[in-house]
Amino acid sequence: MLDVSKIRADFPILSRQVNNKPLVYFDNAATSQTPEVVIDTIVDYYSNYNANIHRGVHTLSQEATDKYEIARQKIQAHFNAKFSHEIIFTSGTTHSINLVANGFSALLKAGDEIIVSALEHHSNIVPWQMLCERTGAILKVIPMNQEGELIMETYDKLLSNKTKLVFVNHISNALGTINPIEYIIEKAHAVGAAVLIDGAQSCPHIKPDVQALDVDFYVASAHKVCGPTGVGMLYGKEAWLNKLPPYQGGGEMIAEVSFEKTTYADLPHKFEAGTPNICGGIAFGAALDYMNAIGFDNIATYENELLAYATEKLSTIEGLKIYGTAKHKTSVISFNLEGIHPYDVGTILDKLGIAVRTGHHCAQPIMDFFCIPGTIRASFAFYNTKEEIDILVAGVKKAKMMLS
Amino acid sequence: MTIEDIQNEIIDEFSMFEDWEERYQYMIDLGKDLPIINDEYKTDSNIIKGCQSKVWVHAELNNDKIEFTADSDAIITKGIIAILIRVFNNQHPKDIIEANTDFIDKIGLKEHLSPTRANGLVSMIKQLKLYAIAYQTQIK
Numbered sequence: 270m271l272d273v274s275k276i277r278a279d280f281p282i283l284s285r286q287v288n289n290k291p292l293v294y295f296d297n298a299a300t301s302q303t304p305e306v307v308i309d310t311i312v313d314y315y316s317n318y319n320a321n322i323h324r325g326v327h328t329l330s331q332e333a334t335d336k337y338e339i340a341r342q343k344i345q346a347h348f349n350a351k352f353s354h355e356i357i358f359t360s361g362t363t364h365s366i367n368l369v370a371n372g373f374s375a376l377l378k379a380g381d382e383i384i385v386s387a388l389e390h391h392s393n394i395v396p397w398q399m400l401c402e403r404t405g406a407i408l409k410v411i412p413m414n415q416e417g418e419l420i421m422e423t424y425d426k427l428l429s430n431k432t433k434l435v436f437v438n439h440i441s442n443a444l445g446t447i448n449p450i451e452y453i454i455e456k457a458h459a460v461g462a463a464v465l466i467d468g469a470q471s472c473p474h475i476k477p478d479v480q481a482l483d484v485d486f487y488v489a490s491a492h493k494v495c496g497p498t499g500v501g502m503l504y505g506k507e508a509w510l511n512k513l514p515p516y517q518g519g520g521e522m523i524a525e526v527s528f529e530k531t532t533y534a535d536l537p538h539k540f541e542a543g544t545p546n547i548c549g550g551i552a553f554g555a556a557l558d559y560m561n562a563i564g565f566d567n568i569a570t571y572e573n574e575l576l577a578y579a580t581e582k583l584s585t586i587e588g589l590k591i592y593g594t595a596k597h598k599t600s601v602i603s604f605n606l607e608g609i610h611p612y613d614v615g616t617i618l619d620k621l622g623i624a625v626r627t628g629h630h631c632a633q634p635i636m637d638f639f640c641i642p643g644t645i646r647a648s649f650a651f652y653n654t655k656e657e658i659d660i661l662v663a664g665v666k667k668a669k670m671m672l673s
Numbered sequence: 674m675t676i677e678d679i680q681n682e683i684i685d686e687f688s689m690f691e692d693w694e695e696r697y698q699y700m701i702d703l704g705k706d707l708p709i710i711n712d713e714y715k716t717d718s719n720i721i722k723g724c725q726s727k728v729w730v731h732a733e734l735n736n737d738k739i740e741f742t743a744d745s746d747a748i749i750t751k752g753i754i755a756i757l758i759r760v761f762n763n764q765h766p767k768d769i770i771e772a773n774t775d776f777i778d779k780i781g782l783k784e785h786l787s788p789t790r791a792n793g794l795v796s797m798i799k800q801l802k803l804y805a806i807a808y809q810t811q812i813k
């Protein structure tokens with residue numbers, strides 16, 4: 270059981286006002302809020318041991334390096350990776366995906382196939398389109414049904430020995446659908462394809478075990494799991510990371526340099542050119558510690574309660590339609606009021622101190638599928654409450670009254 | 674009336690409202706009265722970019738003055754464009770180009786003025802002024 274009022278006290282931002290109303294923060298799928306321990310970690314870094322890592326013999330540099338590497342181990346433990354060098358620090362999910370897509374340009378040839386899902390964040394479709402342009406590979410898409418679930422029968426048919434890579438998000442940001450990644454991974458491996466799972470939306474709710482999943486690559490962003498922005502991670506199986514060429518050239522990623530030949534550093538440094546977001550990486554570790562102390566089972570149980578409560582309450586509003594009604598979904602509700610633009614509703618809710626996301630949620634293909642310009646998306650975290658959901662429901666009713 | 678007169682009139686109207694709710698309700702009502710653009714002009718090339726909702730604007734020159742019509746798929750956005758059109762409609766291009774738009778701040782809609790704001794009020798003003806610049810060259 271969660272002690273929500275105690276948890277809320279950990280988040281300074283939750284006590285602020287917006288437009289003279291107590292903040293109700295329901296845009297967690299975009300960015301989660303930051304607990305005091307993580308803020309303290311950031312302050313501690315800059316106050317006490319800010320230095321460049323892996324280079325200096327001096328004490329500060331040693332301390333910073335140690336903390337940064339300990340953070341990597343925390344991430345390794347969290348995802349249950351076999352080795353800490355299988356964890357690459359990146360600037361976030363987008364960077365991690367581009368790193369893998371770029372690496373595959375060296376491994377693909379014309380006629381090879383990449384499979385992505387219709388549920389993707391559209392910025393994540395672009396790296397694969399660019400990869401296909403560079404290599405002549407072909408992009409195939411797993412379609413979805415009206416509930417917002419991927420159609421596995423079609424996926425089975427798309428797979429062949431031409432398939433080299435499958436890219437799917439673990440959980441959809443627009444609809445909250447939890448995708449059957451165990452099945453997707455197993456089937457891809459059966460035809461010899463690698464699998465990259467986008468865990469940006471799953472990591473706030475689920476603790477993935479990359480070894481149990483047998484996934485080849487798994488990526489996530491710290492800012493969705495109570496960490497800071499601008500830092501994230503790529504997990505890759507050692508064998509795959511060794512196979513991929515480096516992404517960017519620069520300091521830190523080389524072993525020896527001469528004008529004739531440069532030899533690359535070992536993992537993970539091969540993929541970590543330049544001075545990284547040291548403080549961010551350390552704070553990412555602190556954020557995972559914080560969430561693990563609460564416990565992902567507790568988080569999931571509580572968030573499911575919030576989801577069920579919000580779904581029930583919102584459904585009583587006449588003319589409100591929920592998009593994404595998958596059997597397995599997380600605490601995200603995408604909805605519209607009949608005949609009312611989501612932007613209008615979002616504007617009124619903001620006036621009431623309620624933060625929701627409106628628009629296409631970077632998932633234009635999904636909006637096109639439902640023939641709508643966008644939705645209002647409320648996404649709940651473990652620090653939200655049923656009282657806040659009541660405020661949302663009242664706010665939506667008010668918006669409906671004002672706008673129709 | 675001059676652009677400034679109209680702006681002052683709008684400021685007067687808005688000053689009667691006690692809170693955001695009345696202001697927004699008024700804006701929503703203004704949106705409903707917007708001179709609606711002819712369907713033939715509701716084309717992709719008439720869409721103002723930078724808005725989360727779609728905004729179409731059409732401008733025509735009549736007796737050296739510009740007549741604006743517009744539409745949006747979101748009602749609050751429609752209200753905002755309605756206010757702008759009320760200010761600029763049937764004015765000389767030169768006056769439109771030179772007009773300042775500080776009145777937005779005075780009617781409590783300052784929050785919409787930020788260039789990063791999703792409704793693109795700034796883009797709307799820019800677009801109306803661009804029409805004026807284009808027609809100004811025709812008059813000379």
Ligand SMILES: Cc1ncc(COP(=O)(O)O)c(C=O)c1O
Nearest residue numbers: 361362363390438442469470490
């Ligand atoms: C499913 C998914 N993938 C990727 C991203 C991009 O993450 P970032 O902006 O942290 O790189 C997001 C963020 O909204 C997301 O929801």
